[in-house]
Amino acid sequence: MTILIKNGTIITAIDSYQADLLIENQKIAMVGTNIKYDPDQIINAEGKYILPGALDAHVHLEMPFGGTISADSYEAGTRAAACGGVTTVFDFVMQNKGQGLMEAIKGREELCAPQACVDYGFHVAITDLSDDVIRELEDAVEYGVPSFKTFMAYKKSGLMVDDGVLAYLLEKSKDIGALISVHAENADITERRVEKYLSEGKTSAWYHYKSRPEFVEAEADKRIIHLAKSLDAPVYIVHLANKEGMEEVTKARDEGYEIYAETCPHYLHFTNEVYKRDDGRNYVCSPPIKGKESQDSLWEGIKKGDISVIATDHCPFQSGEKDWGIDDFSKIPNGCMGVENLYPYMLSEANQGRISFNKVVELCSTNPAQIFGCADRKGTIVPNIDADLVIYDPQKKFTITQEKMHSDIDHTIWEGVELDGYPIMTLSRGRVVYQDGEFLGEAGWGNFVKRSLKR
Known part of the structure; x- marks a missing residue:
């Protein structure tokens, strides 16, 4: 499945810029302006930030x-x-x-x-x-x-x-x-x-x-x-x-x-x-x-x-x-x-x-x-690494409550904490696994990440 994320502001550890982003075969395939492609899905990220997961x-x-x-x-x-x-x-x-x-x-x-x-x-x-x-x-x-x-x-x-x-x-x-x-x-x-x-x-x-x-x-x-x-x-x-x-x-x-x-x-x-x-x-x-x-x-x-x-x-x-x-x-x-x-x-x-x-x-x-030795696959937004991405709405107000969380815990120490901005979408290797408060993924999707620290 191919996904084109358009009109967002990409933020990495070293820079911030407006660009489109193309995902293909679970990887980031292209980052650029006005990407011409006919994808399976288009996500409009206007006014939003695109971050590495x-x-x-x-x-x-x-x-x-x-x-x-x-x-x-x-x-x-x-x-x-x-x-x-x-x-x-x-x-x-x-x-x-x-x-x-x-x-x-x-x-x-x-x-x-x-x-x-x-x-x-x-x-x-x-x-x-x-x-x-x-x-x-x-x-x-x-x-x-x-x-x-x-x-x-x-x-x-x-x-x-x-x-x-x-x-x-x-x-x-x-x-x-x-x-x-x-x-x-x-x-x-x-x-x-x-x-x-x-x-x-x-x-x-x-x-x-x-x-x-x-x-x-x-x-x-x-x-x-x-x-x-x-x-x-x-x-x-x-x-x-x-x-x-x-x-x-x-x-x-x-x-x-x-x-x-x-x-x-x-x-x-x-x-x-x-x-x-x-x-x-x-x-x-x-x-x-x-x-x-x-x-x-x-x-x-x-x-x-x-x-x-x-x-x-x-x-x-x-x-x-x-x-x-x-x-x-x-x-x-x-x-x-x-x-x-x-x-x-x-x-x-x-x-x-x-x-x-x-x-x-x-x-x-x-x-x-x-x-921890997986920068060849994770941690930034460049072509040929895993399409692990977060779309973040800086205008969204969010108050943490236990009812809004997605684990199995019956309370949260963060109850009542108010946040300015909140993630509205998460992609794991190019698959949308969370959107607008709803989990869309599945158990077994995650892969083991083999790492190496050898210099």
Whole structure:
């Protein structure tokens, strides 16, 4: 099927211009003015912006955690993604103790492939670095999964790896063309503080934040950056949320080190005051949302170019599951929703003049495609790459409510947030999968995105 999108303003990470766009065989075939072609379908985008689809580099779909499983299936999560202009998601394969990497990857792919409504890739969270797993690292890279996650937190849950494992993986990554990403929080300090607050009867959601405040995250940020600099290895810090860590990232990048930092929309919009609300447990995630000073620092990092990616850490749980922690914050499953809100929120901030539309495309589309090794297929608007596109109406007013969202979650932390501008259409590889509030795609449409970081 051929589609001609006419009269829109194309926005990429580096430029903005009015042009027509021709789609053929799931690819962008031509970009130009007054394209003469007789397509199967014409879309008039006059007064609208045409953007590359977003890549959400950090989602957790059907993830076992906290005594339950994150509430969005692959179908529900990728359906919501499509309706928010996200055309590729990177999910996390969680390695179980004693499990091989390829066994974990292929098992996850079997679960995902029949359900995915948009394209998908994987990161692997390494929790058990045995000799067999070490030998499989290159196999995973060759398979198209060249990014591995490690946890400096969740010690009691068995997810944390020690600093020796971190150092080994950083060194190894340089040889095999991989990138190590890190959840940076000091596990020992966190677990001590949790015990202290519970013993004192301090059990509300506010003490989730107090158990892992700014300095607990900052210490781990500084430690992993020091290791990466010492070993001259790249590292990617997921969901950065604090001022000191942001400052350390800026310092390392100014010194010329390959340090990437990701932050999330909920850190940019909310502050830790949410944990004082009656429904504060719905906002419990790790790292927790921090104070206004950290929020301002993150926005400054975006403007300076020291935040490389905006992703969501989409890991939602139903209200009833969040309620497990009404009288004990340590029992609240950690995670919030966001995959459908990523692009609309950031584009609304651009529409209000806080940053440029080009910067939003850079953070949400072009940079994740480049950093994670699929820029040959994703992340911009040029001929011969996948026709993953979003048509955005800058005049459309939109108020987020749970009823308007498209996942399986019974609430949203974004309830009542008003946005200036909103996506009105999403195309995944040239197929219209969302239009004017309605999902038009289907489970199984999404393809696995094989990636390569080898230079």
